[in-house]
Amino acid sequence: MSAVVRFLVRRALLTIPVLLGVATLVFSLIHLVPGDPAQAMLGDGASPQDIAELRTNLGLDRPLTAQYATFLRHAVTGDLGKSFRTGQPVTQMIAERVPATAELALAAMTVAILLALPLGIIAAVRKHTFVDHAAMTFSLAGISIPNFWLGPLLAIVFSVELGWLPVSGRGTAAHLVLPAVSLGLALSAILARMTRASLLEELGELYVRAARARGVSRSAAVLGHALRNSLIPLVTIVALQFGAVLTGAVITETIFAWPGIGRLLIQSIGFRDYPMVQGCILLIAVTYVSVNLLTDVLYGVLDPRIRLE
């Protein structure tokens, strides 16, 4: 077996216990509901018969081990039960919302990368100058401004005052701008700092000085040599930040009435639709774990040193 295949198999096997742990935690969520989950879902006015029926439908009247085994078996086959509110399969309702969240997440990450790379490069090249300090202050401010505050402010300026962009909903590319910017700004701030740090490290390497000594221009040495190498660790950072984007999407989708999984999750919490809450949480966590696995694999394939560790 080649080193690459061994690495891929080992990394995939390591993910299985994590996924099992995630599923176990998501399964136990419904059992953390104070009192009877069926009673909580139906409210105080529910009759004992209705509560008993819902307990049976949710399988809560069965032994815990049997419930757990069924949950795992169904989860593996993509069956996450039925929504308490609509009666539709949870998987189907989530699947309908996936494109909207994926679109928002990708747009936010694109915004973040487009802002962060120039900012990080300028800060690194102009190290310890006013430009560097200004870029890094802007970056820290970006991390500190909550997206649930920035979103409404952007909506006031660009939708209400200027009338340039729609204030909510999904449809055209214009609908995507405000949610993507409000979600991507904090991410761009983190990426800009990482770009700066990573590029500074590469700029201190001998090969960059050698390139300059050979007559390569400064911009070519930065962009053609140092930046290319500094982008490798950034791949990991971007992947790790994908989780922050997914969580941020919960808030952004709520603000801009974006019909994605995050909004579905918050609406389901409001309706105490626990099967749907479990489904959304499980899907987001599994997506995050999968993206991390893919990043590790990609990183290992690109960099032989990782495979040997």
Add this chain to the structure above:
Amino acid sequence: MMRLGLVMVVVVVGAALFAPWLMPWDPSIQDLPNRLQGPTWQHWFGLDELGRDILARVLLGARVSLAVGVIVVGVSSLVGMAVGAVSGYYGGYIDQIIGRVMDVLMAFPGMLLAIALVAVLGPSLTNVVLALAVIGWVGYARLVRGQVLRAREFEYVVAARALGAGTVRLLVRHVMPTALPPVLVQATLGMAGAILSEAALSFLGLGVQPPTPSWGAMINGGRVHLLDAPHLTVVPGLFLAVVVLGFNFLGDGLRDAIDPKKKK
């Protein structure tokens, strides 16, 4: 920037501590005829949707935010340090088991697990603190574990062990002090994170419940009045951004201060 951060934090902490004396109005008194009124000499930041003084509510909200930050960071760092020290020092099966638990908790991005926990436990300040602490300790544990793994091989630690020092004494007197500076940095940045997370949960209606003021809940409450009374959203958001920025500046400065590469 660290000094600026320190000033921002001291001002907000001072305002929160002395809020009962600084509040110009009772934060619960309603002046319904003048609801949504903009800033005036009497009410510097205006009145909210129920005619309550926004400055008074923002000051009271600062107490809630900082209290959540201190408790979450305190509990998370203590638990994380203990778990990380045990994991790094003993290694073997204990380290493996703790490592897998941390892997599972870290498989939930950001504060998704906090949202899930508060969703099932019910919205309240106590549950917010509990949920944030449940996810918060992992970062400290990983940090301390790494430090302990390194420190346990130091010669003075090996010498202390050879002289018969017990495990608790070794960890507390010799190993843990090396982990404290990075933990302090993480705790400072963690304050910013905890305050932001509490505000986000309250914004989503999962945190502090009315009538207790919270910056996140105030921002959410002001959203429906964005057109006619934007100060309802702008003021609490500004306070929130300033205090988070202050802690971020401070944490960033502390990190630079303890980084030997930057001590030139």
